[in-house]
Amino acid sequence: MPDVAKARSASAILDALPCGVVSFEDDGTIVSINSTLSTMLGYTANEIEGRHVETLLGTAGRIFFQTHIYPITRLHGRAEELFVLLRHKNGADIGALINAARRDFGGRGVTDCAVMEVRERRKYEDALLRAKQAADAANTTLRLRTGELEQANRKLEDQAVALEQHQHQLEDQATELEIQSEQLLAANDELMARTLELEHARIAADDANRAKSQFLAVMSHELRTPLNAIGGYAQLIELGVHGPVTEEQREALDRIMRSQRHLLRLINDVLNLSRIEAGRVDYAIENVRISYVVAAVVPMVEPQVAAAGLTLESSVDHDLVAIADREKVQQVLINLLTNAVKFTPSGGTLKVFAERDEMTKQVCVSVADTGIGIQADKLKSVFEPFVQVDVGPTRRREGSGLGLAISRDLARGMRGDVLATSEEGVGSTFTLVLPSA
């Protein structure tokens, strides 16, 4: 077969192929193209041959051709299954799959390209690509969602743990509350029982106290009458009503009368206390200017103060006014001063002073001595009836030991109090506290 016939025959075979075939030189010049491909791209073979192979490609296709297809075929002699966008004469993009092989043709490189339109195949690829993109997107979403879920999960777990802890706490608290409730109920029962007991005890105590006070009042009266008789008759004898009295008899009478007075004072005190405790004391509450009370009290105790070799200083602000019973205040101050005289060695100083406590709205009238002082543990008990601080046999003081008890009761009866501070060997301070006007 002559060459021309051979070429025609080859060309006919190429044209009959279902896929496109194009051959081009290394510089891109198209040597031949079969009718399948030229028809696919809207050209006649004549229009295409001699033109650059890039004519068949869109812009992206050209880049891909330059950066991939050309180097690969040049370096490896062949390229397989590469996707490229072809450009139809009318400008439409046509996706194609190409297989290319480069051969030496008389010292020049020629690349033969088989081109398969991938419209059909592309459908599947599109689906695959969409699936891949969807998968990527889903994956991204999934990652994000997973992250969110993990975070949410962690939060929930934390919350669950917190809730569990909280529940445990609540359970513990419930248990505790139940126990406490039981304890409270038991305590309540006990309390009610105790209250009942106490009520009984209180009634009994009140009864006993009333009985004691009545007894004391009666006894005091019964004792005072004969004592007054003793005193009176002793005085009559001393006055010589029953005849002359010898010096020895006079001394005896003195002792009788001293003892009678002592006994009488004691009984008076007891009577006072019992009356106070029995609530039989009436208070005439009024505005009491403290400076006046002090001014009235000082002269009354001055003889005793002087006799004991003591100095008395008083300094009270004229503005201080208490709401109290004047006589009771006076009585308390006399008690406090008498006490101070008793327990202060000769040469000492007594001080009376007063001040207003703005916080508590109270007036505080104090009697300070430079006496022997009171041990801290005994300070409380000095207010107990019949108690005298034990200062040793040689220092035994006269008195009933009721002065402070009476004073405090009186003070409390006026919504006040008597307080004591002391330092052993330095002195004591007794303070009458009263509501301020």
Add this chain to the structure above:
Amino acid sequence: MASDVLRRNNVKTFGSGNRPMLFAHGFGCDQNMWRYVAPAFADDYRIVLFDYVGSGKSDLSAYDAERYSRLDGYAMDVLEVIHALDLRNVIFVGHSVSAMVGVLAANREPDRFARLIMIGPSPRYMNEAPDYAGGFERSDIEQLLETMDRNYVGWAHFLGPAIMKNADRPELGEELTQSFCSTDPVIARRFAEATFFSDNRSDLGDVQVPSLVLQCSDDMIAPNFVGEYVHRHTPQSTLRLMNATGHCPQMSAPEETIALIRGYLESDSGA
């Protein structure tokens, strides 16, 4: 550490010269693209070839999507190779995007570079109206990326069964790797983005190293306008218009490429 870089970037050195000549491949291929050009300089220079991380036979595990999302990451590869071999007075030959990678590297450490040879450089592939004609519209680049994606589909489709058979036919995997310069199509797609969306026009003025711009005829990726733009904006640059057409003269016209490079290096303005 140096040996790590050499392994990572699949660095190959040969030649009997002292002055180093570092060849950097472009997007879409690997150091193989220099096979017709580099040996011609082996007698006079010390030839250094390498693959960017993510390309050729580089260590894919060293690929860092963040680092290689910008051309700076590729410039760091160049500088790390230079430091690993302690190269000085480097004659840097960069094809396509690597021309700009070379500019970035040389601007960072100008002392290491003696010459830049830029083959088909483009500082900006996209058109910037009104006075810059990079050659492409954004839609073109997006279509290219789609093509890359489609080839991923085809590639995966094609490669899937082959990988499964890889155990008893290891040479198949090797062959496939070679048949596709960029080893990993996902990385290749990212390289495409880093390349075609980059804008290095403002870096040209900072170049302190004398350079040669080789501009092909009818290069649709780097048209004449772009080559002239690079020359105009790069101090101490020389522009040579080539007879070679297309974008890969080192493959389509190696002799002309060699002659122009040699001529430049041997001329007064060169070496």
